[in-house]
Amino acid sequence: MTAPVVYIDDEPLLCRATEAILGYSGIAVTTFTDPLAGLAYLQANPVAVVLCDYRMPRMNALELLQRLERDVPFYVVSGELDVGRLVAGNPRVAGVLTKPFPAEQMLALVQAHLPTAG
Amino acid sequence: MYDAAVSVALPVESLRRLFADFVRQVPLAAAVFDRDMRYLAHSDGWLAAHGDASTRAIVGLSHYEVFPEIRAEWREIHRRGLAGETQHRDQDYFERADGRRVWLRWLVAPWHDADGAVAGLLIYTENISEQVDTRRRLDQRESTIRDFFAQAPLGLNLCRMDGLWLESNPAFLRIIGYTPAEADGGLTYWQLTPRRYDADEAAQLELLRTTRRYGPYEKEFIRKDGTTIPVRLHGFLIEREAETLIWSLIEDMTEQRALERKVEEERLKAIQASKLAMLGEMAAGIAHEINNPLGIIELFAYTLQGAIDRGDAAGAREAIAGIRAAASRAGAIVQGLSRFSRESQGEARADVVVAAVVADAVGLCRARIAGDAIALTVDVTTTARVEGHAIELTQVLVNLLNNARDAARAVEPAWIRLTAHDVADARAVEIAVEDAGPPLPADAAERIFRPFFTTKKVGEGTGLGLSISRSIVERHRGTLTLDATAACTRFVLRLPAVQR
Numbered sequence: 126m127t128a129p130v131v132y133i134d135d136e137p138l139l140c141r142a143t144e145a146i147l148g149y150s151g152i153a154v155t156t157f158t159d160p161l162a163g164l165a166y167l168q169a170n171p172v173a174v175v176l177c178d179y180r181m182p183r184m185n186a187l188e189l190l191q192r193l194e195r196d197v198p199f200y201v202v203s204g205e206l207d208v209g210r211l212v213a214g215n216p217r218v219a220g221v222l223t224k225p226f227p228a229e230q231m232l233a234l235v236q237a238h239l240p241t242a243g
Numbered sequence: 244m245y246d247a248a249v250s251v252a253l254p255v256e257s258l259r260r261l262f263a264d265f266v267r268q269v270p271l272a273a274a275v276f277d278r279d280m281r282y283l284a285h286s287d288g289w290l291a292a293h294g295d296a297s298t299r300a301i302v303g304l305s306h307y308e309v310f311p312e313i314r315a316e317w318r319e320i321h322r323r324g325l326a327g328e329t330q331h332r333d334q335d336y337f338e339r340a341d342g343r344r345v346w347l348r349w350l351v352a353p354w355h356d357a358d359g360a361v362a363g364l365l366i367y368t369e370n371i372s373e374q375v376d377t378r379r380r381l382d383q384r385e386s387t388i389r390d391f392f393a394q395a396p397l398g399l400n401l402c403r404m405d406g407l408w409l410e411s412n413p414a415f416l417r418i419i420g421y422t423p424a425e426a427d428g429g430l431t432y433w434q435l436t437p438r439r440y441d442a443d444e445a446a447q448l449e450l451l452r453t454t455r456r457y458g459p460y461e462k463e464f465i466r467k468d469g470t471t472i473p474v475r476l477h478g479f480l481i482e483r484e485a486e487t488l489i490w491s492l493i494e495d496m497t498e499q500r501a502l503e504r505k506v507e508e509e510r511l512k513a514i515q516a517s518k519l520a521m522l523g524e525m526a527a528g529i530a531h532e533i534n535n536p537l538g539i540i541e542l543f544a545y546t547l548q549g550a551i552d553r554g555d556a557a558g559a560r561e562a563i564a565g566i567r568a569a570a571s572r573a574g575a576i577v578q579g580l581s582r583f584s585r586e587s588q589g590e591a592r593a594d595v596v597v598a599a600v601v602a603d604a605v606g607l608c609r610a611r612i613a614g615d616a617i618a619l620t621v622d623v624t625t626t627a628r629v630e631g632h633a634i635e636l637t638q639v640l641v642n643l644l645n646n647a648r649d650a651a652r653a654v655e656p657a658w659i660r661l662t663a664h665d666v667a668d669a670r671a672v673e674i675a676v677e678d679a680g681p682p683l684p685a686d687a688a689e690r691i692f693r694p695f696f697t698t699k700k701v702g703e704g705t706g707l708g709l710s711i712s713r714s715i716v717e718r719h720r721g722t723l724t725l726d727a728t729a730a731c732t733r734f735v736l737r738l739p740a741v742q743r
Binding site for chain 2: 135136138139141142143145146149179180181182183184185188203204205206223224225226227228229231
């Protein structure tokens with residue numbers, strides 16, 4: 126079984142939609158609405174790529190990243206107007222996905238981190 | 244009678260004595276002179292009225308020797324008297340050598356000898372100085388009062404208990420726009436009072452009956468041109484010739500009202516400006532709140548397409564439900580925002596459900612608070628209503644929640660608690676906003692409500708929030724205070740509840 130895509134967002138509907146989109150495309154995905162639970166999973170399991178909402182209760186994406194002791198492709202997802210400025214200069218952030226984004230953009234981003242089939 | 248007296252045969256000596264006694268005892272100031280104005284006799288009253296220590300035995304002396312200060316005009320009168328003329332004056336003055344002015348009523352008449360020729364003068368005087376002084380004092384007082392009445396910048400009006408006007412001063416006539424002729428008789432209080440004041444009038448009349456005073460009473464008068472003018476009245480009862488009358492003092496409140504309107508406009512502008520500043524600060528959170536549902540819609544639209552292609556009815560239903568939930572959430576946010584940003588100027592005072600105001604404010608702030616990883620607890624037990632403006636009260640709560648968020652995010656663990664419950668036997672409702680931040684210093688308790696006081700970084704706060712919030716709360720007859728006894732930062736908003 127390949128390492129899954131991890132999506133962390135306190136918004137359950139976004140988690141659910143992401144599961145559906147990636148699921149239909151045959152991509153393994155694990156979602157978390159609780160950033161602490163997501164962090165715990167990331168510390169212990171191999172993952173292909175992480176998409177993490179910026180603004181969440183208890184900790185934001187950068188705080189989570191700071192506590193993450195492994196290097197993984199880490200993308201910040203956010204509806205903030207100034208998310209680019211918020212993550213600027215953090216070398217561990219691979220990129221930014223600004224809400225609302227088309228599903229195709231997410232799919233393309235995720236697929237770029239998956240081993241090419243065949 | 245005169246003839247009868249003459250016909251009585253009396254010895255000459257007796258007549259002389261009679262003449263002397265008669266003149267001396269005349270209860271007036273009287274004197275008899277010969278043609279050379281020498282004293283032949285005088286009454287005791289004459290010396291009492293005109294004499295002094297040096298004037299004792301004056302019979303035989305010239306009138307002008309005794310009173311050298313007699314002026315030329317009087318000497319001329321004496322000459323005319325000696326020529327046969329009888330003269331009198333009801334009020335005249337005698338200026339004494341020492342400068343004193345004595346007021347007299349006098350009569351100067353000739354007397355005749357046996358041949359009918361003028362033999363001398365009779366002079367009667369009466370000292371009327373006291374009456375003249377009294378009258379002058381009365382005249383002065385009256386003219387003082389008349390000047391006051393005419394020139395007072397305050398309207399003055401005397402009317403009967405039935406409202407008929409007896410006297411109005413020029414200031415009052417200017418207020419109501421009538422000329423003196425038009426106002427003279429005929430005009431009544433009731434003609435100039437709009438009907439909608441009937442109940443207030445009854446209350447003031449009752450006050451007048453029980454305390455003999457009324458006012459301050461603010462109402463309007465209908466001017467002659469049909470416009471109305473705001474006035475403030477005070478008044479009291481007086482008794483005049485067994486009739487009870489009302490004196491009223493009338494102030495033109497036009498300028499005062501204009502000033503109040505201006506202040507109110509400025510107040511509303513300040514509220515609006517502060518609200519827009521708050522919205523600016525909150526824009527990031529609001530964008531996040533809207534972008535989230537847009538993101539949900541975007542992604543579920545994609546899964547919906549896939550579900551249709553595959554004929555997956557369950558997947559399609561899930562996507563549609565997600566889209567609708569997201570759309571209605573975004574709609575609620577936009578509605579809350581548009582409710583909040585609307586100017587409260589046109590909003591009529593109404594019964595406002597406290598729980599709804601709390602929900603609106605929390606809805607506007609929740610994302611921003613959650614985004615800063617702050618735990619927000621909302622505990623509303625009240626079902627009370629308060630009278631006022633929902634938008635303004637929402638603004639106050641948003642202001643308190645924003646401040647709480649700014650204070651709490653620097654603290655670990657970060658939390659904000661909002662409670663709303665009835666107090667004082669449900670006669671009031673108390674809303675408390677607490678945050679994890681340390682209590683503010685005691686001396687800050689009042690300072691923080693002053694305009695331009697801020698503890699925030701430059702560019703983060705206007706420093707107007709709390710001062711405007713307090714002004715809003717006070718207009719709702721409530722209080723907004725910092726609870727200095729709490730172990731955390733705790734603001735308490737208390738409002739009188741509408742009684743059912």
